[in-house]
Amino acid sequence: MKRIASLFLVSLFAGAITLGAYKLFFEKDTYKLVTTNEATPFLSTSSLSTSAKGAGINEVDFTIAAEKTVNAVVHVKNLTINKGSNNLADFFYGFERQQTPQIGTGSGVIISPDGFIVTNNHVIAKASQLEITLNNKKTYEAEVIGADPSSDIALLKIDVDRPLPYLAFGDSDNAKIGEWVLAVGNPFSLTSTVTAGIVSAKARSLGRNQSFIQTDAAVNPGNSGGALVNTNGDLIGINTAITSQTGSYVGYSFAVPSNIAKKVVEDIMEFGNVQRGLLGISAANINSKEAIELGLDEIEGVYISQVSEDSGAEEAGLQTGDVIKQVDNILVRKFSELTGYLSSKRPGDTVEVVVDREGRRIAKNVTLKKQQTIILPTTGFMVKNLSDEDKKTFGVKKGVKIIDVPEGYGRYDLKNKVITEVDDKEIKNIDDAKEFFGEISKYGRTSFTMINEKGEKERLILQ
Numbered sequence: 001m002k003r004i005a006s007l008f009l010v011s012l013f014a015g016a017i018t019l020g021a022y023k024l025f026f027e028k029d030t031y032k033l034v035t036t037n038e039a040t041p042f043l044s045t046s047s048l049s050t051s052a053k054g055a056g057i058n059e060v061d062f063t064i065a066a067e068k069t070v071n072a073v074v075h076v077k078n079l080t081i082n083k084g085s086n087n088l089a090d091f092f093y094g095f096e097r098q099q100t101p102q103i104g105t106g107s108g109v110i111i112s113p114d115g116f117i118v119t120n121n122h123v124i125a126k127a128s129q130l131e132i133t134l135n136n137k138k139t140y141e142a143e144v145i146g147a148d149p150s151s152d153i154a155l156l157k158i159d160v161d162r163p164l165p166y167l168a169f170g171d172s173d174n175a176k177i178g179e180w181v182l183a184v185g186n187p188f189s190l191t192s193t194v195t196a197g198i199v200s201a202k203a204r205s206l207g208r209n210q211s212f213i214q215t216d217a218a219v220n221p222g223n224s225g226g227a228l229v230n231t232n233g234d235l236i237g238i239n240t241a242i243t244s245q246t247g248s249y250v251g252y253s254f255a256v257p258s259n260i261a262k263k264v265v266e267d268i269m270e271f272g273n274v275q276r277g278l279l280g281i282s283a284a285n286i287n288s289k290e291a292i293e294l295g296l297d298e299i300e301g302v303y304i305s306q307v308s309e310d311s312g313a314e315e316a317g318l319q320t321g322d323v324i325k326q327v328d329n330i331l332v333r334k335f336s337e338l339t340g341y342l343s344s345k346r347p348g349d350t351v352e353v354v355v356d357r358e359g360r361r362i363a364k365n366v367t368l369k370k371q372q373t374i375i376l377p378t379t380g381f382m383v384k385n386l387s388d389e390d391k392k393t394f395g396v397k398k399g400v401k402i403i404d405v406p407e408g409y410g411r412y413d414l415k416n417k418v419i420t421e422v423d424d425k426e427i428k429n430i431d432d433a434k435e436f437f438g439e440i441s442k443y444g445r446t447s448f449t450m451i452n453e454k455g456e457k458e459r460l461i462l463q
Contacts, residue, residue, distance in 0.1 A: 068233035069184045070192040071165040075133040078104040107185035107226035113163035117156040119225030121147045124154050135192050146268030153264040170234030172257035183217035185226025203337040211340020212254035213237045219253035228255040259344040277345040277368030280311020283335050300333050301325045310387045316366040326354040374430045376437040380406040394418045395455045398428045421449035
């Protein structure tokens with residue numbers, strides 16, 4: 001009996017030890033929250049997988065983009081000669097003016113293996129001599145092929161005896177807000193320096209009716225004209241400006257989108273100047289008192305306040321009061337988004353414009369045209385190229401029509417007359433008018449030959 005009791009006790013202890021070990025080492029606690037209703041939990045946990053590009057900066061690889069870019073970014077040295085007089089005595093006594101050399105620096109991007117370089121216009125403006133230094137320290141003298149101050153883009157050329165590393169233009173329209181980018185340039189005259197940031201915003205106008213890419217990549221003096229690239233090493237912008245009270249980087253910088261820079265460069269190469277394709281509309285100033293009273297400042301899109309005569313917009317049937325919502329595949333929420341996209345187009349290109357007209361979406365194909373109106377230098381006259389109807393009305397084949405004049409010229413009754421000559425030089429179109437009026441001196445004598453609606457010649461002399 002005692003033997004049986006001993007075996008029972010041993011079995012009991014063995015079972016208890018086994019059960020305790022199982023509970024301690026193998027069984028997991030399971031808890032269940034019991035609620036009195038089926039309400040959605042206040043907090044939830046995401047089970048989405050991590051992005052393939054990584055959850056943070058350490059997972060983003062900048063090395064490939066940097067390797068592709070640094071050798072294609074150059075240092076630009078601009079030598080200008082200041083010929084101004086140093087003091088009043090030099091002016092009165094005719095002493096020889098001192099020529100003071102001034103040196104400015106910036107960056108540039110090689111865009112072809114044979115030595116074409118794109119940079120900012122302000123980097124090379126008024127240059128007497130330009131010197132390019134490659135990343136391998138080799139230097140060249142550069143020639144200015146052309147420049148466009150309005151987009152702040154210039155094209156340079158150096159003569160080389162072997163192919164150079166270069167960057168091809170990427171598609172800046174595909175750049176996304178929040179995307180990682182690198183800024184490569186020569187700040188403070190340092191050899192190709194790489195800084196990283198993200199695209200902070202697109203289509204920033206900065207009050208210039210332009211369209212800049214905004215980034216928080218560090219850009220300092222000397223970076224102007226350098227490359228803005230994505231992590232694939234695609235050139236998506238030309239660094240051009242910073243916003244700072246000190247002149248150095250404090251958080252934001254701006255780049256000309258690559259699509260605009262590419263179009264400017266191609267125009268300079270093919271035509272010698274920039275060909276701008278215009279839609280032919282005027283947009284309402286949404287910050288004006290009248291616009292605010294009408295609620296236009298709350299509209300998402302571009303409100304058409306006027307459609308220009310003989311423009312592509314007029315021919316396509318766009319109307320005053322239409323709100324432009326989209327151009328091709330680009331959504332338009334503000335004027336700079338519209339002008340930014342159109343800046344990459346030429347006269348003769350056709351774009352699809354989607355407008356909101358009294359609550360209905362309407363799509364129109366608009367053929368862009370050359371600029372038809374211009375404000376003339378010196379006088380301030382606003383003139384336009386002659387339409388076929390104007391040529392019939394005035395009985396002329398060439399000239400420009402005055403459509404507006406400054407207040408001081410009101411007494412001359414100049415509006416709606418055609419200027420055919422200035423100082424005996426024949427004017428065919430607004431290009432001639434801009435050139436010839438640019439040669440007028442405010443202090444000299446100038447004569448205009450005009451035609452009125454009766455076909456009569458009139459002559460006006462200003463002195």
